[in-house]
Amino acid sequence: MLQNCDLPGDVLVVILLKLPIKSLLRCKTVCKSCYASAETFLIIENDKCDEAELPFMFAYKSSLQDSCNGLVCLSVNDGDRSRIILWNPATRKHRAIGVPHSFTDYLNYIGLGFSPELDDYKIIWIPSSSVRTPENYSEMNLWVYSLRSGSWKMVEILPYAYYLWPPTSINGCMHWITCNQSAEDRILTIDLCSDRLQYLDLPFSFHSSIDNSIALAVINGSLSAVISLEVEGMSKHFEVWVMAEYGVKDSWTRRFVVGPFSYISRPVGSWRERKLLFIDYVEEEDKFLSCDIFTNVVDFECSVFIAFHP
Amino acid sequence: MVTTDEKGPLTAKKKSVIIRSCDGDEFLVSESAAVLSTSLKKILEEKEDRLIHLSDIDNKTLAMVIAYLSTHADDGLSDDLKRSFDQEFVSGKEFDVLKYLVLATDTLQVTCLCYTVAKKMADIMKNKLVEWVRREFDIQNDYTPEAEAEIRRLDAWAWDDRQLEDD
Numbered sequence: 338m339l340q341n342c343d344l345p346g347d348v349l350v351v352i353l354l355k356l357p358i359k360s361l362l363r364c365k366t367v368c369k370s371c372y373a374s375a376e377t378f379l380i381i382e383n384d385k386c387d388e389a390e391l392p393f394m395f396a397y398k399s400s401l402q403d404s405c406n407g408l409v410c411l412s413v414n415d416g417d418r419s420r421i422i423l424w425n426p427a428t429r430k431h432r433a434i435g436v437p438h439s440f441t442d443y444l445n446y447i448g449l450g451f452s453p454e455l456d457d458y459k460i461i462w463i464p465s466s467s468v469r470t471p472e473n474y475s476e477m478n479l480w481v482y483s484l485r486s487g488s489w490k491m492v493e494i495l496p497y498a499y500y501l502w503p504p505t506s507i508n509g510c511m512h513w514i515t516c517n518q519s520a521e522d523r524i525l526t527i528d529l530c531s532d533r534l535q536y537l538d539l540p541f542s543f544h545s546s547i548d549n550s551i552a553l554a555v556i557n558g559s560l561s562a563v564i565s566l567e568v569e570g571m572s573k574h575f576e577v578w579v580m581a582e583y584g585v586k587d588s589w590t591r592r593f594v595v596g597p598f599s600y601i602s603r604p605v606g607s608w609r610e611r612k613l614l615f616i617d618y619v620e621e622e623d624k625f626l627s628c629d630i631f632t633n634v635v636d637f638e639c640s641v642f643i644a645f646h647p
Numbered sequence: 648m649v650t651t652d653e654k655g656p657l658t659a660k661k662k663s664v665i666i667r668s669c670d671g672d673e674f675l676v677s678e679s680a681a682v683l684s685t686s687l688k689k690i691l692e693e694k695e696d697r698l699i700h701l702s703d704i705d706n707k708t709l710a711m712v713i714a715y716l717s718t719h720a721d722d723g724l725s726d727d728l729k730r731s732f733d734q735e736f737v738s739g740k741e742f743d744v745l746k747y748l749v750l751a752t753d754t755l756q757v758t759c760l761c762y763t764v765a766k767k768m769a770d771i772m773k774n775k776l777v778e779w780v781r782r783e784f785d786i787q788n789d790y791t792p793e794a795e796a797e798i799r800r801l802d803a804w805a806w807d808d809r810q811l812e813d814d
Binding site: 348349351354365368372 | 761765768774781
């Protein structure tokens with residue numbers, strides 16, 4: 338055997354990255370270079386979440402905004418110090434990001450997405466107005482923050498609209514259903530690589546309302562829309578439309594019908610490629626429900642603890 | 648010690664290559680096995696000579712890597728069999744042996760084996776004391792006691808739950 342076996346730093350990193358999260362955190366105290374290796378990837382790369390505990394105090398007017406690859410994006414508005422917080426529950430690390438101006442208004446639309454081309458996370462922020470003047474209520478600025486560059490950029494001025502929570506990311510683009518009282522609902526898409534904006538049409542003319550709810554989803558890797566059908570008595574069903582060819586309106590196909598859920602239920606999105614999430618009022622409690630599109634069986638439900646974004 | 652994976656005298660036939668360890672032992676390896684190592688593949692593409700001298704890998708470690716490469720180059724074995732060979736390969740090996748293996752697989756760029764060995768090492772390391780890790784990897788503690796305590800405090804939850812081992 339050789340007498341000396343000094344492992345080069347990059348081999349040690351390969352070993353460290355195979356450790357469970359608690360062991361890795363302990364290894365930060367081995368030496369400074371272990372600390373640096375662990376920190377580099379603790380912020381963004383981990384799928385080892387066992388429990389989630391908020392590492393910071395939730396302030397007044399905090400909202401859960403979006404999530405991406407296990408990273409959670411929250412907004413905190415406590416007076417002058419409005420900020421966005423990126424939080425990795427698996428590593429309990431968080432990072433506060435200041436915004437160009439404070440959340441002066443009630444309406445703030447925030448999305449978190451990842452661009453594989455740039456290997457960068459981006460935050461999209463659409464505040465309803467920057468300054469409270471009558472003119473500004475007719476338009477909204479769209480800001481983009483790059484985690485790599487650590488800076489904000491104002492990308493576009495949009496006409497005033499509502500954006501349904503939460504946004505959906507697929508194909509390196511973020512998608513929001515936008516509702517404008519005078520026009521049909523559309524899908525706003527933001528390319529996370531080029532920051533370019535584009536609108537996509539829904540399968541048919543649609544106006545969301547209390548009774549007619551809609552959400553975007555990702556089913557088997559395709560952008561999909563979950564759209565409520567007419568209320569029958571105290572319940573309603575939802576149709577799942579899949580955009581077979583991305584960006585082509587004619588490729589929208591009605592693929593599934595799920596339900597019944599109560600007449601006040603509304604869709605939120607999807608997870609695990611084939612399960613839809615709904616918020617419903619069950620046994621006098623607000624609940625998240627997960628429904629498998631193929632079997633139409635509710636396979637998971639839990640109480641809603643955190644007030645979510647309107 | 649001379650080891651071959653084919654019968655016959657130790658001469659490099661077509662489609663074979665001789666690999667020599669740092670302590671002088673020679674191994675006859677089929678080319679299809681050798682090229683599973685990205686480094687060996689590059690060397691073979693560049694030179695005519697079928698003898699490769701590895702100046703930093705000892706004979707025991709090299710024998711293990713070659714056994715791995717030969718098994719994975721065998722088209723007669725199913726992927727399932729190869730997977731169970733991988734698990735068998737690292738099980739029961741001393742941490743020291745794994746260290747030389749991971750180093751050799753890094754040098755030879757045998758990525759799959761490097762990851763398998765690293766995973767096995769992580770499994771052994773996961774419940775060990777920090778002092779154990781420093782000793783095994785011969786790492787100097789470059790923190791002040793205060794700085795070390797501070798880092799520990801920040802991740803207190805990672806320290807509270809189990810008895811850590813030192814052997």
